[in-house]
Amino acid sequence: MQGKRILYLMLGWFSLVTGIIGIFLPLLPTTPLVLLAAWCFSRSSVRFHTWLIEHKFFGPIVRDWQSSDGIPRKARNRAIIFMWIGMTVSIFIVSRFWATIGLITIGFCVSVYLLRMPIRSEPPSSADITNTNGNETAVPDTLKNSEDKDGTS
Structure with a gap:
């Protein structure tokens, strides 16, 4: 052992x-x-x-x-975009048929895997709740409803 x-x-x-x-x-x-x-x-x-x-x-x-909460949507989308950009550049640099098939297959499999992962909801940032003047701006309905239940609004 x-x-x-x-x-x-x-x-x-x-x-x-x-x-x-x-x-x-x-x-x-x-x-x-x-x-x-x-x-x-x-x-x-x-x-x-x-x-x-x-x-x-x-x-x-x-x-x-x-x-196991998932990944943020922004991170998932960014990973997929940069992966395909990198693979496209590699395909043009290498320009071999077998390498192109391999890269496309790997890219497809990784993309499917990332797209099937659960998306983690991100809490709203303070910029979403108040603007620079301190006035309330676009507050998500879920946040408003939780404030109403607490009686804090």
């Missing part, structure tokens, strides 16, 4: 370091590698798993993934 733990620990650190390198190199995907590191750490080291979850930059990625 100790050998398995060490293997998961090494794989976790390797994927985290590779994910950090992926921040600067466009060919390496950062998020999947950070998620793999979190999974490996969860099987090998409570200390490193906790550290990764509480990390300033990587923690939100892992917490969002583990929460």
Whole structure:
């Protein structure tokens, strides 16, 4: 069992370091590698798993993934758009039939996966509730109804 733990620990650190390198190199995907590191750490080291979850930059990625609340619509749409832009550029640069088929297949599968994920509702920002003069602006009906029930309006 100790050998398995060490293997998961090494794989976790390797994927985290590779994910950090992926921040600067466009060919390496950062998020999947950070998620793999979190999974490996969860099987090998409570200390490193906790550290990764509480990390300033990587923690939100892992917490969002583990929460099963879904992803924000804006983030999903942005991911799909940038993925297809990157794949289109790659298709023109490589210009090989097999690479084009592979990229389109991968892009299609990832797009379907992202489109099937649940959408997390974002709470309204303070800019949505009040404008710079302090006057009330477009407040969503759900917010107004909850205020009416509380008797705070």
